[in-house]
Amino acid sequence: MKMNKWTMALAAAGxxxxxxxxxxxxxxxxxxALAASTTLSGYVSTSYTTDDTGTxxxxxALDVVDLKFASAQGAGEYAxxxxxxxxxxxxxxxxxxxxxxxxxxxGVELYQANIDLRLPVGNGLDxxxxxFTTVVGHETHNVNENAFYTRSHGFAVEPTHHTxxxxxxxxxDDLGISVGFVNDTTSAATNxxxxxxxxxxxxxxxxxxxxxxxxxTQLTYARVDGANGSGAANSxxxxxxxxxxxxxxxxxxxxxxxxxxxxxxxxxxxDNVLGHYLSYAATAEMTVNVRYETGNRNGGVNYDGITATxxxxxxxxxxxxxxxxxxxxxxxxxxxxxxxxSLVFNIIYSF
Numbered sequence: 001m002k003m004n005k006w007t008m009a010l011a012a013a014g015x016x017x018x019x020x021x022x023x024x025x026x027x028x029x030x031x032x033a034l035a036a037s038t039t040l041s042g043y044v045s046t047s048y049t050t051d052d053t054g055t056x057x058x059x060x061a062l063d064v065v066d067l068k069f070a071s072a073q074g075a076g077e078y079a080x081x082x083x084x085x086x087x088x089x090x091x092x093x094x095x096x097x098x099x100x101x102x103x104x105x106x107g108v109e110l111y112q113a114n115i116d117l118r119l120p121v122g123n124g125l126d127x128x129x130x131x132f133t134t135v136v137g138h139e140t141h142n143v144n145e146n147a148f149y150t151r152s153h154g155f156a157v158e159p160t161h162h163t164x165x166x167x168x169x170x171x172x173d174d175l176g177i178s179v180g181f182v183n184d185t186t187s188a189a190t191n192x193x194x195x196x197x198x199x200x201x202x203x204x205x206x207x208x209x210x211x212x213x214x215x216x217t218q219l220t221y222a223r224v225d226g227a228n229g230s231g232a233a234n235s236x237x238x239x240x241x242x243x244x245x246x247x248x249x250x251x252x253x254x255x256x257x258x259x260x261x262x263x264x265x266x267x268x269x270x271d272n273v274l275g276h277y278l279s280y281a282a283t284a285e286m287t288v289n290v291r292y293e294t295g296n297r298n299g300g301v302n303y304d305g306i307t308a309t310x311x312x313x314x315x316x317x318x319x320x321x322x323x324x325x326x327x328x329x330x331x332x333x334x335x336x337x338x339x340x341x342s343l344v345f346n347i348i349y350s351f
Contacts, residue, residue, distance in 0.1 A: 042066040042085075043144045043350040051342030062090060063143065063346075066111065077120035085111040087141075095141060097131065097161055097188045110190055111141065112161070121169075128166040131190050134159045135166070135178060135202040135222040136241035138258035138275065147279060147289040148312050149326050149346040154260035157271040157297055159224055159239060161188035166200060178202040186227045186237050198227040218245040236265040252281035269298040273306065287314045305333035322348045 045063040065088040073081030087095055092109040114130030137158040139146045164182030171177060180200030183193040202222040209215045220243035227237045242259040255278055262271035273295035280288045291310040297303040312326035324346050331339035 037071045039070055039072070041068045041070070041351060043142075043348050045143050045346065045348045047149060047344055047346040049342060049344045051340065064088065064090070064092065066142065066144075068111075073116040073118065073126070077118065077124070079116075079118040081116035082114065083116070084113045087111050095161070095188060097190050113190075123170055126168045128168070129164075131161060131163045132166060133161055134224065135180065135200050136224055136239050137222075137260065138241075138243055138256060138277070143346070144322065144348050144350055147277065147287075147314075148291055148310050149324065149344050150310060150328055150342075152258070152273070152275055152291060153293050153295065153297055153303070153306055153308060154258055154273040154275045157239075157260055157262040157273060158241070159186060159188070159227060159237075162198070162200065162224075163190055163192070164197075174206045174208055176202075176204040184226060184228050194228045196226065196228060199225045201225075213249075214246075216247045219243070238263040254279045264298065269296070271295070271297050273297065285316045288312070289314065303332040307331045307339075320350055322346075322350070 043066050045066075046061065047063055048060050050058045066085065067088070068083065068085040070083040070085075071081045073079045087109050088107075092107050095109045095111060097110045110131060112130075112132050114128050114132045117127040117129065119125045119127065133140060137155060139148075139152055139155045141160060143149060162180065162182035164180060166178055166180035166182075168176065168178040178200065179202075182198050182200060183191070184196030184198045185192045185194050200223075202220070205219045207214050207217045207219070211217075220241070222241045222243075224237075224239040227239070228235055240261040240263070242257075244257040246255045246257070248255055255276070258275040258277065260271070260273045260275075264270055273293055275291060275293045278290040282288055289310075289312040291308075291312075293306060293308040295306050297306065308328070308330045310326060310328045312324055314322055314324045317323050326344045326346065328342045328344070329339045330341075
């Protein structure tokens with residue numbers, strides 16, 4: 001225990017006790033260690049949108065401010081960690097995870113809040129407990145994690161968040177498995193529950209180098225079973241997702257396939273959306289992205305015969321900033337106005 005000469009003098013005079021000084025130093029050391037292990041990251045997204053749909057969307061927007069506090073899980077047998085991520089006005093209410101502060105267009109919502117725990121089982125069994133994002137899908141709510149500013153039709157038919165526990169195990173270098181037990185609901189609201197349990201499963205496999213031209217292909221199959229929107233027997237929803245990331249023999253060119261299936265109980269028709277993602281890194285600063293989707297959506301809105309194309313260009317002009325422009329053409333059977341077209345300019349600063 002190190003003390004400066006003034007502390008030693010006060011202790012000798014009986015003004016302070018050595019034990020209280022030691023406790024204070026231990027508390028400070030613990031606080032400093034906790035602060036050192038916690039990282040703060042996030043992003044600010046703003047955009048300008050113009051379209052021809054007559055919805056008066058030709059305007060600037062502050063999309064979202066994201067703040068993430070996290071402590072990375074270590075490498076020990078009983079390693080722990082945590083993540084708390086918040087979304088702030090104005091898009092926060094779109095998460096529907098139950099407001100932390102405020103409501104409507106002026107709120108703060110939980111994007112995720114969970115604890116990471118490891119058990120010494122085999123290669124290490126990792127548990128995520130609390131609220132976390134779903135196992136299905138190619139895109140996420142976080143705009144800085146996607147190749148596109150706009151979300152896909154496939155994203156629109158997926159669940160987004162769950163509250164419960166998710167166990168993940170890396171069986172081999174090529175095979176990872178996750179199994180989860182969560183509240184029986186299709187709502188992302190924290191603690192929302194219809195009195196039962198929904199089940200999550202995710203399998204990820206990377207084809208090894210010995211497979212020739214298919215080597216390096218990453219395959220994902222995931223599903224959510226037994227989610228129940230209202231608690232009624234005829235409202236159960238099962239979601240399946242099949243994804244493939246296929247390396248191409250052209251430097252800088254990559255392809256991803258995303259297939260979303262949502263099976264709706266009762267009289268509602270099922271949702272089925274197939275998405276193709278092509279990305280080309282033309283230079284160190286510029287990337288061109290293309291998304292093409294076909295299929296149908298029947299939950300809440302009916303879109304049959306979907307044909308949707310998005311073309312985007314990302315350009316890194318400033319450090320820590322993504323600048324992008326995106327053109328979207330969206331059409332479906334019975335669209336009286338023909339294809340809806342829009343143009344979005346988006347800037348994201350990540351920290």
